[in-house]
Amino acid sequence: MKNKKITIFLISIVALLTFFFLTKNLSVNILDNLGLNLPLPLFTIIIALIDGFNPCNLFVLTLLLSLMLTESHSRKKIYLVGFSFIIVIYLFYFLFMATWLNIFKYIGFIDPLRIGIAIIAITAGIINCKELFYYRKGITLMVQDKHVGPLKRKIQHVAKLINKGSTLTLIGASIVLAIFASLVELPCTAGFPIIYTGVLTGVILENSLFYYLYLALYNLIYVLPLIIIISLLGYIFHGKQISKRTMSLIKYIGGFIMLLLGIILLINPSLLGV
Template sequence: MPKIWANGRILISLGNGRWIFGWNGSRVMAGDVGDKIMDEKHLKQLLFVDDVRRWLRGYRFEVLEGVKVPFSGSAFPPSSGYVPAAYFENAVKIPVEASDPPPNDSENSPINLLMLTISIAGMDSLNPCAFYILTFLLSILLYARSRKKILIVGGVFVITSGLCYFLFMAAWLNIFLFAGQIEILVWIVMGFAMLAGILNIKDYLYPKPIESGGRLARIGASMRRLLRKGSMPALILGSFALAFTVNIYELICTVGFPVIYTEILSSYKLPLIVHILYLILYNVIYIIPLAAIVLAFAFALGGRRLTEYQARVLKLVSGWLILVLALTVLLNPAMLEHPLTSLQVMLMALGASALTMALERGVRGWIYARRMRGPPRAD
């Protein structure tokens, strides 16, 4: 069988457009298998790429249990009973067609990444923590009856939110770009993302009193002190400091989405400036609902605050979205290259949220009915 040895790896032709690729190092997973057929040019690059798993992801292949390859032209005669060979701990069987690279290859499909960016950023923009705190701040500003102050404080809050989120995501992107080939790192990070999703679901099922005199009371006191400042520069600087402090809490509240998105973004082989532009697009989409809330308060000089129950429901939906996305990244990342995946993720999360709400209502109703009946009376 014809063989190509290079860089401590091997390609073995089985004929009829079928090849075995053997290597040592990071493993591939069944979830990496996709529907695309590899071409010969892409196949031969497997001998030299740094991250084999990312290069194979989305293509059709069969995972094998390693491969043992005898050396050709051995100096040892068959009668010696010794056949020197190389053993590769990882191997895959790949069907190949002699054609140009497929047009929907991840590195040549910016449309898929653009749609994924818009959809995940759109999901992330429904941020219950940001909504609740922003509407709380603006409701205090209503007492000042000043459209100008609402626009200034609200605008500073929105811009600071976008800036903090961008810096946070840029840090995660750098981690994935420089250490993303370490498979265990992806599992650890996705595990933390899933934990964030579970905590959001827990906050719906077991809500904590949001307006108890803790964090919001301190934020409200800070805002009232800001309103008493006479100069505009002092108001702007004070608003920025307050918004920055508040956004530290928000990052903890919604860590899941940015971590998942930056891991996906790092898997696309793009120039650094393009990665940065995608992060900017993500954050512009992220702040659109916040900007809309500020404008609604400013030009209506009034508005409806997000209720505690509405914040809980948003947390529930975001928790399920984070869970489904993290599981998709771990178990079947090739799905993320399909345009309809975002819609499927959204529908699954909404369905799981509706089921959770129905079960929660049913259990609470059953507990309430049991309490109302009370213990049986003794005759």
């Protein structure tokens, strides 16, 4: 396992150096001629989908799902809890991104802001990549240990309400859980939304409404993996929590992509259309 990690590290370094060289020397015209310049809708879908496979969200949802399946086999109640949870997650992150959008548009996509976002992306990317080699050690953007206990207790409370609580009580508890989980997960999940919102700010759109439509699309794609998991009633994970190895690998992949986006924003932002 150690040799595999060393191999991954060395390949990643070579890939980063190659990417840095290409990014520095590529121009938008070259990409256009090759047909490789991503349109904004496709860029939105790709980044949101990558962001959607977030280990923190998957950890909370699979834990919630596993406890629900032990308490009840009622699909109706499981769907009720699951989709209430997802709707709140969607609204929370839409408002979070809309707030950043308005802040960035007020300031303007000036060079200091672009460089700041790039530094955040590169820093967060390095920290997330670190999880593959030193899981939850040192500085981490994973859910903090001090929050895991309260989070599990809230999830257990919701799971117990499946058999005993009324429908309204169950929905209310699911909403409270989703808000608490969103706040706890924020350091873990904020990277891509801030990067994407910064890029979106730098793109000139005909109507201000289009910015919010892109945010709506982003967040719809973002919750898509959660919707699929709930729709399949947890059969993918068979009622088990996502493993540490899987979480660290997902973190590494997400972190590596953050690094790439940070490099582009830092040395050649025109490749992203900003």
